[in-house]
Amino acid sequence: MTPLRAEDLRHRIEIRRPTETKDGKGGWTTSWPVIALPWAEVIGLDGRESVMDQVLEGVSVYRIRIRWRAGILVKDQVRHGAVTLNITSAVDPDGKREQLVIMASTAAALKAG
Helix, strand or coil, X not given: CCCCCHHHCCXXXXXXXXXXXXXXXXXXXXXXXXXXCCEEEEEEXXXXXXXXXXXXXXXXXXXXXXECCCCCCCCCEEEECCEEEEEEEEECCCCCCCEEEEEEXXXXXXXXX
């Protein structure tokens, strides 16, 4: 993987984590507070179609590179502008703790709004 340079980090993204709270009526409410606001390189990789809830929808996949940080989980989401992405993986590609490569997709991202 190529080194991450400052000029690559042109996009400000939000990383959000689901938080469950009691709604006072015996149920739970999920909120998505922002846990990080890193600068990132965001690259759209492909588009494909998928059937979700019996409706054909377009699905986009993105590779997002940020400076290394611990604690990013596959249950987290990335918000890039108006687009919400579900994280499918977050890895340190060379083990040097210099960058984190996040793979994310629009598939089923509607659940978080």
